[in-house]
Amino acid sequence: MSKHTIWDGPLVSSVEPLKARRLFLLLRDRILSGDIGPNTRLPSEPLLAQEHGVSRVTVRRALDKLADEGLIERRPGSGTFVNTRPTSAQVTADFSNVLTHLVEMGRRTDVKLISFAYMAPTPALTSDLKLQPGERVQRSVRVRLIDGQPFSYLITHVPERIGISYSEADLASTPLLELLERSGIVAERAQQIIGATLAGPEVAAALDLEIGAALLSMTRIVYDPSGRGIEHLQALYRPDRYSLNMDLIRTGANGARRWSPVERPRVSTPKTKSIPKTRVNRVSIQRRTTR
Amino acid sequence: MSKHTIWDGPLVSSVEPLKARRLFLLLRDRILSGDIGPNTRLPSEPLLAQEHGVSRVTVRRALDKLADEGLIERRPGSGTFVNTRPTSAQVTADFSNVLTHLVEMGRRTDVKLISFAYMAPTPALTSDLKLQPGERVQRSVRVRLIDGQPFSYLITHVPERIGISYSEADLASTPLLELLERSGIVAERAQQIIGATLAGPEVAAALDLEIGAALLSMTRIVYDPSGRGIEHLQALYRPDRYSLNMDLIRTGANGARRWSPVERPRVSTPKTKSIPKTRVNRVSIQRRTTR
DNA sequence: TCAAGCTGTCCTATTGATGGCACAGCTTTC
DNA sequence: GAAAGCTGTGCCATCAATAGGACAGCTTGA
The missing domain is CATH 1.10.10.10 (Winged helix-like DNA-binding domain superfamily/Winged helix DNA-binding domain)
Structure with missing residues (x-):
C-alpha cells in the first residue's frame, strides 16, 4: 500500500x-x-x-x-x-505592533535597500491603490536584518505623488510609514492579508534561504482619509526568524463570548542565548555588507 | 569540511x-x-x-x-x-474570528476526523500545557473542508482529564472549544503564534497538495483561569484557500498613533463570483493524474 | 572481553531528471 | 495561401539521485 x-x-x-x-x-x-x-x-x-x-x-x-x-x-x-535548540523565532511581532516597529529588544536592526525605481503600475496595483489612469508608482525592495541576519523581504509600491516626498536615502534608514506621516500624509485605514508562500530565487538569495523554503507573507494596503491608497506592501518573512504572536483573552457574557487581543509587555525575554555557529558562518560568508 | x-x-x-x-x-x-x-x-x-x-x-x-x-x-x-486574477483565498478568516468560526458565507464546511488516540505527551507538549508528570494527552487530527475541498489540517492535544469530557463522535461534528465550554471548562486566555512551514507527506496528502508546498501555520495554546493548559492546537492552512485578513484603523493622538483592529462585517461580499473554472479543472485533472 | 549496533565510507545497478533534437498541428500575420 | 512562430509530442543521450550492498571503526552493554 x-x-x-x-x-x-x-x-x-x-x-x-x-x-x-x-x-x-x-x-x-x-x-x-x-x-x-x-x-x-x-x-x-x-x-x-x-x-x-x-x-x-x-x-x-x-x-x-x-x-x-x-x-x-x-x-x-x-x-x-x-540537539537542544534555540527553537522558535528570534524576532516576534506582537499583533498590535505589526504595523509599527518590531519588538527591538536591544538588538540592532538594519535595512538594506535592494532596488528603487519609478515605474508604471501593474493592473493589480492600479486597482489596489485606486490609482488614477496614467499615474506612476515608486517601487522599492528592501531587506531587513536583525543582528546582521536577514529576516524580511519588503516590496513596497507607493503612488508617485507620495513617493517624491522622501528620498532614496530616507528609505534606507527610516520606516516608510514614518516617512509618510512625517510628510503630512495621513494613514487612516489599512488592510492586511496574511498567508504563506514559497521562496523564489531572488527572495531566497536575499533572505539567505534555499529556493522553495516556506515564507510567511503579509500584504498590506494603507489608505488615506479620502480612501486613496498610499502604500502597498508585500512582506515576506523567514518563519524561523520572525513570527506573529498574539495573546488573547476570553471576554463577553456567556451567550456571546469571544476573544480579544491583549497588550503584550514590550520586551519579551531575549531567548537568544547562543546563536548557532552554523548560522554565523553562513551569514559571514553570505555578505559583509553594511559595516 | x-x-x-x-x-x-x-x-x-x-x-x-x-x-x-x-x-x-x-x-x-x-x-x-x-x-x-x-x-x-x-x-x-x-x-x-x-x-x-x-x-x-x-x-x-x-x-x-x-x-x-x-x-x-x-x-x-x-x-x-x-490568466486574469490569480485569485486570492477562497476562505478568509477575520482577525476577531480566528478563534471561533470561519466566515461561512453560505458555504458548507465539513470536518473529517483522521485520527484519535490517547498517548504520552512529548516534552514540548508537557511544558506548553503545563502537564503534571505522567499525565497523558488526547491527540486528534482533523481536516476541515469547504465545499468538499480540504483547507486546514488540525492537530490537537488536550490533557486526558479534559479529553474524556467528550467523545470521538463529538469531535467530528463540533468545534473543540465549543465542546470544552459545553462541559463547563473555562477558556480564559490563549496564545497564538502564526508562521509558515512546508507540507510534509501526511499533511500534503490530507490537504491534497504536493509535498513541500507552503502552509500557513498557527499554533494556539488555550489556558483555563488557573493557568493550566486545556488545548494545544497546531493548525496548518492551505494559503490558496485560507488566509488571515484584518482591517485596521489608525487611532490615538499624534504622539502615540497606532493601529487597532476593526470589526469586519460578518459576511464579506463573496468575491467568489464564480469559482474559477481553472480550479474546477484542476480538481478533475487531479483525479485523472492518479497513476 | 565480546557481541551487538551504530555511523562513516566505498562500491555498483537502476531509475529519474535534464538536455537536445525532430516533427506534427495549430494560430497568427503578411 | 504561404510563411513564421507557437505549443504538443516523441525520441535518444547524459548525468544526477536513489537503491542495495559490503566493510571498517567506533560505542555501548552484557
Missing part, C-alpha cells in the same frame, strides 16, 4: 524528485515541533530507511542536511541525537 | 536539485506580483529555455506546474498567457 504507491494521490506533477528533501522536511518538522524532543536518539539510519521505504543513502542525505542546520548531532558508533 | 556530498553549501544550494521547480517558482513570483500582468503572453518556450539556460523540457515542466495551479493558460499555436 505504501511502498511504491506513496506518491499516489497528490496534486500536480510527476514524481517527487527529492526523497531526501522530503525526509528532511519530515524530520525537521518533528524536531522543531518538539515531537521528537531534545537529546532524544533518532531511529538508526537503517531503521529510518526501512520505515520510510527509502535507501540508506537517502536517509543519510536527509540527516546531513539536518546536521548542517544544527538540528541534530551524529555520534559515530552511538547514534544520531536531537 | 563538508564531506563530499552534493548538499555542500549549507542552505544556498549551489547545485539545485530541481531546475524545473526553480523556474516554476521564479515565474510564479513574477506572475503573482503582477510583474508580468494578466493576459500577457509569456516568452515562448524556446526563448525561456535560452534565457534561463535550461532545456525546453525543463521549461515545459515549469509551465505545466503553473498551468496546474491555474496561473497560466496555454494556447497551442499561439502562446502561453497569464
